[in-house]
Amino acid sequence: MSYHSIVMVKQVPDTANISGQVMKPDGTVNRSKLPTIFNPEDKVALELALQFRDRFGGTVRVMTMGPLKASDLLRECLYMGADEAFLISDRKFAGADTLATSYVLAEALRKLGNYDIIFAGRQAIDGDTAQVGPQTAEKLSLPQITYAEAILNAEGSTITVKRKVDNGFEVLEGTLPLLLTVVKDAATPRPFRAKRVMAYKNAHTLLELEKMTEGNSLLYMDQLKEEYVSKGLFIPTLTADDLDVDLNRCGLGGSPTKVHKIESVVLGGSAHETIPPTKDGMYALIDKLMEDHIFG
Amino acid sequence: MNENKLVWVFIEQRDGKPADVSFELLSKGRKLAESLNGELQAVLIGHNMQAVAEETFHYGVTDVLLADHPDLNHYNTLPYSRIMSELVDRYQPRIVLFGGTFIGRDLAPRVASHTRSGLTADCTDLQISDVTYLRKDYSQLLLQIRPAFGGNIIATIICPDSPVQMATVREGVMEKIPLSQPVAGRITPVYYEPDAADQLVRIIARHHEESKVNLKAAPIIVAGGYGMGNWQNFQILHELARVIGGEVAGTRAAVDAGYIDHVRQVGQTGVTVRPKLYIACGISGAIQHRAGMSESNKIIAINADPDAPIFGVCHYGIVGDVMEVIPKLIDAYKHKLK
Numbered sequence: 001m002s003y004h005s006i007v008m009v010k011q012v013p014d015t016a017n018i019s020g021q022v023m024k025p026d027g028t029v030n031r032s033k034l035p036t037i038f039n040p041e042d043k044v045a046l047e048l049a050l051q052f053r054d055r056f057g058g059t060v061r062v063m064t065m066g067p068l069k070a071s072d073l074l075r076e077c078l079y080m081g082a083d084e085a086f087l088i089s090d091r092k093f094a095g096a097d098t099l100a101t102s103y104v105l106a107e108a109l110r111k112l113g114n115y116d117i118i119f120a121g122r123q124a125i126d127g128d129t130a131q132v133g134p135q136t137a138e139k140l141s142l143p144q145i146t147y148a149e150a151i152l153n154a155e156g157s158t159i160t161v162k163r164k165v166d167n168g169f170e171v172l173e174g175t176l177p178l179l180l181t182v183v184k185d186a187a188t189p190r191p192f193r194a195k196r197v198m199a200y201k202n203a204h205t206l207l208e209l210e211k212m213t214e215g216n217s218l219l220y221m222d223q224l225k226e227e228y229v230s231k232g233l234f235i236p237t238l239t240a241d242d243l244d245v246d247l248n249r250c251g252l253g254g255s256p257t258k259v260h261k262i263e264s265v266v267l268g269g270s271a272h273e274t275i276p277p278t279k280d281g282m283y284a285l286i287d288k289l290m291e292d293h294i295f296g
Numbered sequence: 297m298n299e300n301k302l303v304w305v306f307i308e309q310r311d312g313k314p315a316d317v318s319f320e321l322l323s324k325g326r327k328l329a330e331s332l333n334g335e336l337q338a339v340l341i342g343h344n345m346q347a348v349a350e351e352t353f354h355y356g357v358t359d360v361l362l363a364d365h366p367d368l369n370h371y372n373t374l375p376y377s378r379i380m381s382e383l384v385d386r387y388q389p390r391i392v393l394f395g396g397t398f399i400g401r402d403l404a405p406r407v408a409s410h411t412r413s414g415l416t417a418d419c420t421d422l423q424i425s426d427v428t429y430l431r432k433d434y435s436q437l438l439l440q441i442r443p444a445f446g447g448n449i450i451a452t453i454i455c456p457d458s459p460v461q462m463a464t465v466r467e468g469v470m471e472k473i474p475l476s477q478p479v480a481g482r483i484t485p486v487y488y489e490p491d492a493a494d495q496l497v498r499i500i501a502r503h504h505e506e507s508k509v510n511l512k513a514a515p516i517i518v519a520g521g522y523g524m525g526n527w528q529n530f531q532i533l534h535e536l537a538r539v540i541g542g543e544v545a546g547t548r549a550a551v552d553a554g555y556i557d558h559v560r561q562v563g564q565t566g567v568t569v570r571p572k573l574y575i576a577c578g579i580s581g582a583i584q585h586r587a588g589m590s591e592s593n594k595i596i597a598i599n600a601d602p603d604a605p606i607f608g609v610c611h612y613g614i615v616g617d618v619m620e621v622i623p624k625l626i627d628a629y630k631h632k633l634k
Contacts, residue, residue: 129417131405171501256414256458277616282628
């Protein structure tokens, strides 16, 4: 039996390298000011899905919700070996918290359909909430296995998964379809395949094709799209209209959590005592700690 | 708007033993209930849980909603989230708190999704306050406070239009404060009807070890950050900890770099500690880390960068190369105390 997987991936700001004005006055993130990367655990999730396909056969589709430039991330997924990629993008989805995000993702999954396993990273480094996976599963009434470390086996409609828990692990048997969230140690993402990079660096979304036709009277949009579709280089974009979503549940407006206040972190004054980094300094420090009744 | 003033805490149990974090949350929940002039209640799911249920009375719980059934022995996402979601739907508590554990982080989002409630992860503080948001007044909202986005900011999250406000909190963030006398609480049984759908995921093996690490109980903690430079350098912290009798811990960056295991991570997404002495070595002092250690009794910071934020929270600051300072500190300790 072969299996059809969909991997949910996210382009995230490189939180290790933040600078400048990244927060907008409404408390949401000004993502255009930030360098972006492939969310590390989503990349591991994709790798695990690809390994699963290598072992049991089937297909791996990827999808991401994000701004138009998130298509970069989808190309990277194609370089690694994904069969198809989908961009979910609409201004109406912007500013969503995890609940509103999972609502749109669940509707997109419903639209794509025909899946046995949905893979996602455990959490994204820009929020560390680990909420979107379980919330998406709940909306589709799917079982979930979070913190997956390894897929031990698959047989018919049952998979066996090892998952991390507090101070140990569990082995679970799950009935498909289900959603898995994957931890960092589950797999090492493969490098991009040179042949696939050559092939898919030209994979584009509709908007990217439109930009190519701008100011070029020799290119006709309809023809261009047809050509890209026939070559397998077209990345479909799903918008609010395509998904038939309730707009009251999307984006900032559909998010129950709101940012009320943002405070810059005020550093306390340097009220501390400075100890010189010398032998004498260390002796004096030990004396002080003895006076503090910490030592001795 | 939701007029009841119930504060709920999900009591987490593993092998029948209640998690520490649940009692920490009850202690905080009691304060929130006092601010609301409301009531603290607990939800407990498991098997043979009577004694655990009664233990919550020591934290001011007036009512324990108890689902007790052999099939509920171990945490399993589907039955637990079904029970919890149905209870939230039925009673509409104002606030629901979960531990930021493997179990809480698996359960809370599922329940929040089902009940369409706002959920904020890894809060470092919770308060009740009247709020004006977009020119509308809201009374007694839960302020969910957490560092965000690279740690440059502290965000206060609210759920103004969500009848139920949910939050997760990591172990150690709140202090566990039992009452001197237990309250006379009651236990309300919750009927559990097994359903075939609850078994779509089945536990076939479990392996648990008692944690060998208990950072929260350690009187002295020697912690290292990314500034230790490499794994080899990090080992000197084990030497220092051995000599002075402490536990070794690390920042998230040190964990991510592979210098130290995740169970020893101190900070917003790790453990919060309040030792007698905390020695921060090669730690710049991002807010997420400080959130987990700033209440230590005494803090020593050793860092080559005099402008590192860690010096803003320390009591004794040493500007210098950790690899030169630490051997001197070890020598001084041995000389003075041995």
